Amino acid sequence: MRIVLLTGRNCLATVMVLRKLFEVREISEIMVVFEEKDIKLIQLLKRQIKNIKKHGILWIPIRTYEAITDVISNMRNQIRNIFKFPMYANGYCDSLEKLQKIYPFLLYRTRNIHCKDSIHAIKKFMPVLGIVCGTGILKPSVFDIPLKGSINLHKGKAPHYRGQPPAFWELWNGESEVGITVHLVVEELDAGDIVLQDTIPIRRYDTLSSLQGKLDRLGAD
Incomplete structure (x- = not known):
């Protein structure tokens, strides 16, 4: 069975999955479609304003925290690359490029997962199932390509907690647990x-x- 993994995150979490x-x-071949978005400043500002209107002023510290953790993660990866730290004995790695040295899979990079070239590449691979792991909102032109459709790994207990960021609102609301949800991909967000849950x-x-x-x-388990 051919699987296509759709992601916008080149990180340890994606590698674990x-x-x-x-x-x-049952899986014979895997294709990873990695969307490296080149977001313009004006688009970023519009997105943040929209989120502030939706979530309130609390969105500012949320994004600040995420930005800081992203910077720390990038610095850690750069240090590893500079000093060329070896992989751990158990094959530890935290990027798609490093994982390719251990497992054979097709890695397709794109700036726009919905462009003609991306759609053509996915169709050419002829996947049976699509797995969505950390992308933006997808259109049917992409998630309907696999023969059996696509499923999304959402880090939140749907339908109560949709969207991002994982675990934040559960903590804020004083919940006793957090969860993950695997659901079929449709046009409405996480719906x-x-x-599986x-x-x-x-x-x-x-x-x-x-x-x-x-x-x-x-989520990986």
């Missing part, structure tokens, strides 16, 4: 029929970062 897919015997408890000393790490592991 991909490694689990290689353990599934497709639920295929699981939760983990929020411990006393859990932070946003620790919970997001736990959700990454739970």
Whole structure:
């Protein structure tokens, strides 16, 4: 069975999901479509204004936190590359490029997952199932290509918690647990029929970062 993984995140969380897919015997080939978006400043500002209107002024510290963690993550990766730290004995890696040295898969990079070239590449691969893992909002022209459609790995307990960021609103609302949801991809955000759902408890000393790490592991499993 051919699988296409659609993602906009070249990070450890995506790698964890991909490694689990290689353990599934029924999967014969995997194609990863990685969308590297080149977002213009005006587009970014419009998006943030829209989110502030939707979530309130609280959105500002949320984005500040995410920006700081992204910078730290990028610095860590750059340091590893500069000093050429070897992979761990268990084959640890935190990027798609490093994973290609361990497992064979097709990596297709694009600036626009909905452009003609991207759609042609996915159709040419002829996937049976699509797996969405950290992309923007997809259109039917992409998620309907696989023979059996596409499923999305959403880090939140749908339908109560849709969208981003993972675990934040659960913490803010004093929930006792966070969850992941695997659902069919439809045009409405995180609204497709639920295929699988699981939760983990929020411990006393859990932070946003620790919970997001736990959700990454739970989602991969």
